[in-house]
Amino acid sequence: MIQQPLGPEADLFDLPGPRPQPSALLIVDDTPANIGVLRTLLKPRGHQIYAATSGQAALEIAERVPLDLILLDVCMPEMDGFETCRRLKASPHSRAVPVIFVSARTDSCDVVEGFSLGAADYIHKPVRVEEALARIDSQLQLRHHLRVQREQAERMQAIVNHMAEGLLLVDPALCIRKANPAAERLFGAGPMPLCGRSLRELLAAESVERLRTGRQELCALTLQGEPLHIELTLSPLPGQAELQIALLHDISQYKHSEQVLRRLAEIDELTQLANRRQFDRGLAQAWRTAAEAGQPLSLLLLDVDHFKQYNDRLGHRAGDECLQALGQLLQALAQRPEAPPGCLAARYGGEEFALILPGDAEQAQAWAESLRADLLARQLSHPASSAGPWVTVSIGSATLVPKPQNSQSELFQAADAAMYRAKAEGRNRLVQAETD
Numbered sequence: 387m388i389q390q391p392l393g394p395e396a397d398l399f400d401l402p403g404p405r406p407q408p409s410a411l412l413i414v415d416d417t418p419a420n421i422g423v424l425r426t427l428l429k430p431r432g433h434q435i436y437a438a439t440s441g442q443a444a445l446e447i448a449e450r451v452p453l454d455l456i457l458l459d460v461c462m463p464e465m466d467g468f469e470t471c472r473r474l475k476a477s478p479h480s481r482a483v484p485v486i487f488v489s490a491r492t493d494s495c496d497v498v499e500g501f502s503l504g505a506a507d508y509i510h511k512p513v514r515v516e517e518a519l520a521r522i523d524s525q526l527q528l529r530h531h532l533r534v535q536r537e538q539a540e541r542m543q544a545i546v547n548h549m550a551e552g553l554l555l556v557d558p559a560l561c562i563r564k565a566n567p568a569a570e571r572l573f574g575a576g577p578m579p580l581c582g583r584s585l586r587e588l589l590a591a592e593s594v595e596r597l598r599t600g601r602q603e604l605c606a607l608t609l610q611g612e613p614l615h616i617e618l619t620l621s622p623l624p625g626q627a628e629l630q631i632a633l634l635h636d637i638s639q640y641k642h643s644e645q646v647l648r649r650l651a652e653i654d655e656l657t658q659l660a661n662r663r664q665f666d667r668g669l670a671q672a673w674r675t676a677a678e679a680g681q682p683l684s685l686l687l688l689d690v691d692h693f694k695q696y697n698d699r700l701g702h703r704a705g706d707e708c709l710q711a712l713g714q715l716l717q718a719l720a721q722r723p724e725a726p727p728g729c730l731a732a733r734y735g736g737e738e739f740a741l742i743l744p745g746d747a748e749q750a751q752a753w754a755e756s757l758r759a760d761l762l763a764r765q766l767s768h769p770a771s772s773a774g775p776w777v778t779v780s781i782g783s784a785t786l787v788p789k790p791q792n793s794q795s796e797l798f799q800a801a802d803a804a805m806y807r808a809k810a811e812g813r814n815r816l817v818q819a820e821t822d
């Protein structure tokens with residue numbers, strides 16, 4: 387048989403109900419002949435019949451046997467049917483078992499008393515066979531439906547309890563009414579339950595403002611104050627206007643990996659400086675910021691002098707270490723407390739470095755000279771340089787105030803040309819481009 391896929395409105399819990407079992411009925415009557423009559427009527431329907439001739443015997447059977455229905459006489463010596471019913475309803479074993487009184491006492495005060503004790507129905511003696519059977523069948527059916535419903539509810543509860551996603555039911559004020567174990571675990575609730583707290587309490591301030599119906603990524607906090615990244619889907623609970631479902635998925639791990647990947651994509655592995663990609667973005671951003679503020683933007687481009695000979699003489703590994711040392715100096719410069727926002731040190735490629743410096747030409751000169759001095763102070767030996775005994779750099783610097791008629795590539799080209807002039811003029815020096 388071809389299985390139909392579940393449609394959007396499919397009822398996931400509409401699975402086959404409990405296997406039909408013969409119903410267990412208890413007939414209680416102090417007159418054995420009456421029991422015989424009912425037994426003869428009910429036996430052909432396949433029910434399992436128990437009989438008791440006193441209230442006390444009925445209570446004992448109800449303690450031992452899981453019953454589906456009790457047919458209870460009212461007038462009995464010692465303990466009458468009403469007292470028996472009272473005790474049956476007081477016992478956890480028989481509380482939920484429907485009781486039908488079968489009695490010759492037909493005064494309406496008796497019938498009312500029977501119902502007030504929790505009876506499901508009241509059949510008059512002498513029994514009218516068809517009517518009695520119809521009433522008994524109806525109670526057994528009702529009991530079967532209740533069992534099916536209870537099993538569906540238990541199945542749903544088991545799913546909610548075991549699902550990996552957190553699930554909250556919240557009221558219109560976002561107060562949490564129910565939380566499944568996964569939600570409790572996610573927020574480290576432990577002995578402090580989530581129920582009664584506001585959903586807002588569990589979100590970082592900026593996420594509270596962004597919270598809306600639908601799916602969203604938010605920053606949350608555990609009850610211990612640990613940050614969490616969650617995907618939260620908030621939707622109305624169909625048919626229950628006063629409740630909303632919040633489905634929670636912990637995406638902290640994914641966010642962490644995303645951050646690591648983003649960092650890897652923007653960082654030069656050897657020097658840990660910004661790579662060319664991040665440099666390009668940083669320069670564009672610094673250019674926009676300077677344009678908006680009408681402020682000058684400077685760019686320093688640095689190239690290690692005679693680096694090929696350095697590698698050739700000392701080996702590629704020493705060359706790498708030299709680039710790392712230079713990277714550290716440049717990073718320290720960009721991270722000085724007085725460094726302006728937008729200041730960025732980058733490895734542009736090979737043995738070329740760059741420093742974006744929001745500031746004027748005078749500042750650029752001061753920073754470039756400071757870098758050259760720091761490098762010389764390190765006294766990294768360069769046995770094959772015509773510029774001196776130590777590793778040196780040639781620096782080209784350019785400064786522009788962004789205007790409609792110039793561009794960031796003009797700034798770059800000017801700094802690059804200045805750097806080549808520094809090389810041509812003997813290396814180990816700063817040349818500032820004449821711009822504006």
Ligand SMILES: Nc1nc2c(ncn2[C@@H]2O[C@H](COP(=O)(O)OP(=O)(O)OP(=O)(O)O)[C@@H](O)[C@H]2O)c(=O)[nH]1
Nearest residue numbers: 689690691692693694695697702703705706736737
């Ligand atoms: N060790 C090492 N060397 C690199 C790296 N990237 C580029 N280089 C080397 O840097 C050297 C650059 O050489 P050139 O472009 O000829 O420039 P130079 O020798 O520095 O000469 P000038 O720039 O004119 O002073 C080449 O030998 C490259 O192999 C790197 O990541 N590690």
